[in-house]
Amino acid sequence: MAVFVINEWLWADLSGANSRGHQIEAISLIEHLVTCDHQIVVIEGSEFDRKAWNLCKSTDTLVVKSVVAFVKDIRQNSDRCLILRPEAAAPLPDGLAAEIKPDDRYLIQAQLAVAGAIIVTTDGPLREALHRFGLGCITREEFLDTLL
Numbered sequence: 491m492a493v494f495v496i497n498e499w500l501w502a503d504l505s506g507a508n509s510r511g512h513q514i515e516a517i518s519l520i521e522h523l524v525t526c527d528h529q530i531v532v533i534e535g536s537e538f539d540r541k542a543w544n545l546c547k548s549t550d551t552l553v554v555k556s557v558v559a560f561v562k563d564i565r566q567n568s569d570r571c572l573i574l575r576p577e578a579a580a581p582l583p584d585g586l587a588a589e590i591k592p593d594d595r596y597l598i599q600a601q602l603a604v605a606g607a608i609i610v611t612t613d614g615p616l617r618e619a620l621h622r623f624g625l626g627c628i629t630r631e632e633f634l635d636t637l638l
Contacts, residue, residue: 495531496530496633497597519638533599534575542560609625609628
């Protein structure tokens with residue numbers, strides 16, 4: 491079992507904003523996460539969390555169906571998702587905080603709060619900074635290739 495912190499690309503993909511192919515991959519990923527042994531980490535109220543809830547308002551029934559599956563079968567299932575309250579998020583080391591954009595800091599805080607967690611992102615500078623600090627990080631493509 492692995493523990494992942496997924497960046498917001500998942501919601502952009504699911505919405506169709508990043509292409510129909512990415513949307514199909516996001517739907518498949520959510521279906522897979524429902525049944526696999528892996529877990530994800532979410533900080534309650536984070537940008538990742540807000541974007542998921544916002545997609546519930548979509549007019550695309552396929553998107554809404556996938557978000558509902560995510561919420562019901564992943565987010566609300568403690569075997570699939572570890573939800574951290576913002577105050578339980580780990581503080582960032584000073585050197586790392588200086589290299590990370592403020593809107594990405596919650597990802598590292600979630601990662602540091604759960605031993606062995608791996609960030610999944612499409613953000614090149616974020617990946618580079620995490621690698622410099624010896625923190626686990628993989629690309630969206632590596633993640634999908636492994637899981638799907």
